[in-house]
Amino acid sequence: MRVAELSRRTGVSVASIKYYLREGLLPPGERTSPNQASYGEDHVRRLRLVRALIDVGGLSVVGTRDVLAAIDDDGVSLHQALGRAQDAVMARVEPTPSDDAAERAEKTVAELVARRGWAVTHGNPGRRAAVDVLATLERLGGERVAGLLDVYAEAMEAVARHEVTAVVDPGDRERSVERVAVGIVLGGALVAALRGMAEESASARLLAPGPAAAEDPG
């Protein structure tokens, strides 16, 4: 199909498609004349994946390219692909200053890892982010949220166990790696979304008994 039909099929503008082609997020079509190319079902599928990772998963163009490269590289294992997807999701975290708060946070996270028996490397982007968040909370006087560390860890341990089991499939490698990437990126968006819903509900119960709680069937 021509680029106009690819646009119609996916709802992505021709300008965006051309941008993704230039940025390497979409493989080139088959040249049919000096200034025309033909695209196939693989392009439709890849374009939907690109938009999902960017629009719904919140990835950057660079992060999306890294995830796609992992999917396309036969030498990347499922475990490695999961790490690449995590790197893309957490790329936005800026390191905060090294100070006493950062040192204490580092120790707190190391103790958490030992306490829960987690197999987590020091380069894990979540580990770096957790240290940053805990140090920042200490600097801002957010001890109460920091005190929920084990509540968060317990919840995420259950989530991660189910997620990894669900996305892994020892069949077709490319589809499997794609499923891992989609699961890591969109699963994170789903976690954030459900947290937002559950918080409104908890807040309505605790803080605003009245109209907002009227939807409560219980």
Place this chain on the structure above:
Amino acid sequence: MRVAELSRRTGVSVASIKYYLREGLLPPGERTSPNQASYGEDHVRRLRLVRALIDVGGLSVVGTRDVLAAIDDDGVSLHQALGRAQDAVMARVEPTPSDDAAERAEKTVAELVARRGWAVTHGNPGRRAAVDVLATLERLGGERVAGLLDVYAEAMEAVARHEVTAVVDPGDRERSVERVAVGIVLGGALVAALRGMAEESASARLLAPGPAAAEDPG
């Protein structure tokens, strides 16, 4: 103190401080001469909060301004402030097309809300995001992750209950609202970070038994 000392105390560059002043993220200092102003401890504190929301929480400048406005407005209740912080966190979500997948996702989320007895309004940004993610997962063939909806909901219900209880404090309103905002924004970053750690651990166990699992004390 002068702007140079404010910069030294907080580690934020003078250029960034001036940008935040222009954007209304930081209240103006007290004018001491036509081109000099004096800043106080409130500015140090506010500047740390701004950087935490942007650098660690991933908020945009606009989102940060909305959260700060809620903190500064006496007419905003704790419950409302929680909603404002959620809006700022989820502002990045683009709505996806309305199609059959979106309709089914809408129904799935409504059923989840009823099943769990959650008091969640239709305008909740997490609810809109959840519909988008589920519809996107269906379009991409990500049913296995979508099938974890109740696992995610169960985990987030526990998290939200603890979070809302922890951040609420019927004492000083401004500090309380600030704590709610910090808790919502940085708590989300902590959830994402711990999910990343727990996923690596689950993946190491399931997919890469060997060197990565060597850190496992169990």
